[in-house]
Amino acid sequence: MDLANVRSAYAQVSTEALLGNTDVPVTVNLKQKQAGWQSVNPVNIGGIVHSKSDGNTDN
Numbered sequence: 001m002d003l004a005n006v007r008s009a010y011a012q013v014s015t016e017a018l019l020g021n022t023d024v025p026v027t028v029n030l031k032q033k034q035a036g037w038q039s040v041n042p043v044n045i046g047g048i049v050h051s052k053s054d055g056n057t058d059n
Contacts, residue, residue: 010046
């Protein structure tokens with residue numbers, strides 16, 4: 001579910017950027033609280049890569 005939400009937000013950000021709206025904030029509320037069960041590591045969405053070893057981020 002979280003990965004689908006992140007992909008959806010990426011699509012929204014990409015669309016806004018193509019329209020020239022570069023100051024539109026997009027927030028993704030993640031529900032996952034249990035560590036270690038993700039399907040892939042690292043996660044790559046639209047060229048943005050995040051590894052478990054990177055820790056939590058504000059984004």
